[in-house]
Amino acid sequence: MIKADNQILVIFGASGDLTGRKLLPSLYELFLRGLLPDRLVILGASRTAYTDEEFREQQRNHLLPSVQKKNLDEATLDNFLKHVYYVAFNSSDTTEYPTLKKRLKELREQEDLPDKVVYYLATPPSMYEVIPQCLKDNRMHRAADKTGYRRIVVEKPFGTSYESARALNEHLRSIFKEEEIYRIDHYLGKETVQNILVLRFSNGIFEPLWNRNYIDSIEISAAETLGVEKRGGYYDTVGAMKDMIQNHLMQLMSFVAMESPSVFDPEPIRDEIVKVFRAVRHYEKWEMDDMVVRGQYEGYRKEENVNPNSETETYVGMKFFIDNWRWSGVPFYFFTGKKLPAKTSEVIINFRSTPHTLFVGQCSGGSCNRLVIRIQPDESITLRFGLKMPGAGFKVKQVGMDFRYDSLASASLPDAYERLLLDAMLGDSTLYARSDALEASWKFIDPILQHWKNKGVEGLFPYEPGSNGPKETFRLGATPDSDCGCHF
Template identity: 35%
Template sequence: MVKALTIFGGTGDLTFRKLLPALYNGSVSGAESADYQILIIGRRDYSTEQYRELARGWVQKFSRLPYQDAAFSRFAARIEYYRMDFSEASAYAALDAFYAARGIGEHIFYLAVAPRFFGIIAEGLASVNGAPQGKVILEKPFGENLAAAKALNARLEAIFTPGRIYRIDHYLGKEMVRNIETIRFSNPLFTNLWDARFIECVQITASEDVGVESRGGYYEEAGALKDMVQNHLFQILSIVAMERPYEFNGADMHAEQLRVLRALRPVGQEPIRDTLLLGQYEGYQQENLVDPHSRTETYAALRLFIDNDRWRGAPFYIRTGKKLQKREMEVAVIFRRPRPDVARNVLIIKIQPTEGVYLQFNIQKPGDTEEITQAKMDFCQSCLLENRINTPEAYERLLGACIRGERFWFSQWDQIETGWQYIEQLREAYRAERLPLVNYAPGVSGPKEADFLLARFGHAWFDDD
């Protein structure tokens, strides 16, 4: 039986920059994805040979492993381009015949398209022999709002059973996100101190130094809360805060993550001005495909609490934004002071672009003195050449996880639903209070109002520079 990975949206940016390089790397390294024929579906008038030449340039530019002509030729031989208007229901009969002629009987479908097409494609595939028994991978965002997400989920689950739907969150494939559980649960140094008795606050930062670039139309519908917080950053928060699973398998870990999200302090118990700040970078309204009077946020800062026995009273601060000082994603765990005259211990889990762990702790200053100073240990995992070459990237890992049926590294519907509910309640409360969308200049670390949000409670954003 021939196995096929079909990519809808095969002429888009995601396919060129991420999926094709990931599949090439898998081909070279002998990953599970190398066993699959690759069917590219797009609306443009390409022949298979023309598409393979396009793919060559993107692989040369973005693949993790060095480009080699012979390796690419072997990889490209598995690629076939199929021109199709996937929004037309009548087109799926010909696709069914295409699969049958090639003996394809095992399917993975990757929907690298806008969310409005998810239901249309799924309903078209319902008429394709064997397709509903395959697996389907969906890109975020999953719906435009909670109501749309629920309706879309119902349409998908009516065709593909829930266990065949893989909602990809590429942050869950990043090396150091996967490492959080190891750092937490394999080091008594941290395991025994991982609660509000010893931790003063946790800070999760995801900043970008670029603006919306060519994605203005998408971003107008999304904004920072939907684009980053509701999915990526809530996933990371839940991994940082979850209880130790009974077993380290997908079901148990997912259950613990969900308990964290459901334990978030309900919106309204804290003043919304002490919970959420939204901002927009100067010049956003002049970006391509952006409303010149747009009220879409490009920055969000949140102060959240998890009301369970482990975390009660310790705030979780989240910040994310575009066109900031630097590209950076990290989790900062700020420990409580042992006494007022010494600095806090700090653990930083660096996710991107640098991958590694930073630890700041107190020692006595050398010499005949009792003065205390800070020692800093900084392990840069991504600085090691062999790691840069040999460590699979997020999309490589997640494609392999889907093939193996490992569901933990994918977002589950109940997590998505819980996140949507919380974010919509936050946004509605912000609007009801008529709180401002603050402006900030490109190249800064964030709006000054985000600093004030923490300062009101005796905290500050940690900067390991």
């Protein structure tokens, strides 16, 4: 595999949870597999006053459990931590950025590095405009010459509405070029999500059937058994629609629905994703109550840091259509929620049934032949179809042909952040959202959120924790699947 150029990765908000829980462990895994640049500096930047050694010790404590679990010696960890440095400064104060600028210059000279820097914003969204502006004010947003570069990785949530997302895009594009902006969605870093593209476009047995002539419906779900836990303050301002559907499930849907790109390069792939979002049929106002169901689990308003009169949804089920040649008339369904019976994320392709029933026990309806792509847990693919039961007669039973994704490799599947961090260092934006795609998805979601805001608690259906969600979901018409433990 091609290695990224020697460079500096600056992590803003380095003393926070995301860095210790995801970013440094993912970088360490890349280091173990020999995928990091030969000379890489990982520079943590935050307000907390650490020396290099103190920050390394903090990150060692985050990494040790996984190191011990894999029976790796600490010498390997020490070698990795030699790449890690730290600078303390106030990232919201533009007058303190010369401290960061000086530190970058020192490290480049010390490690003999080119002028290539990736900025990672592991910060609250309120800093997504502040930090880029401060970088520009201090002339840190451009490399000194054409051999260098600057890139910036922005975490979700990317905006809270169409207007806020558009404003943030315009602000970032006034400082960085579009190809230098990496809007991260960790769902797209999952191996099983990427495998959807390979499954579709490398196999002649699926792609000819992947259209309105043979597919009855498509269901995309992400269910959790837990509630909001300690994230009540954040979640109560976001809700299931923004937290899961606007980014994760919309992006996942685009992989399922997109046309084949002309070549497997970032921009042709992202062009096809935008086409899907633009083809999604927007709801008429009178349709929203029938096509979108929102719910809130009982007891949510008593959770820590949650408004006791909260109107925030913890469950969303929705039915929609994509108006193009391939998908005209095929219903798509999204289902996501908290406090549901099983933790699962999956895509279900329901193929059309046979036009005539010939055998005893033969299944009828759109759920007979289905392809189930399980994203988590137990990453797998299952194809369901009917076969004859042994014995006299022609009694039919539905069976499954299963494939577990971990059978392709002895090692565990890589974390999503491993792939996405490596891609940012390589300059590969395939799995990162482009500005026009984000804005198109927000255009679809925004009217629904406004409709809910106008209605208040009316139409916010309660459901019991551990249940399948609000009973009103069944009016959407999705086919229940008793075999997969799904919540719809």
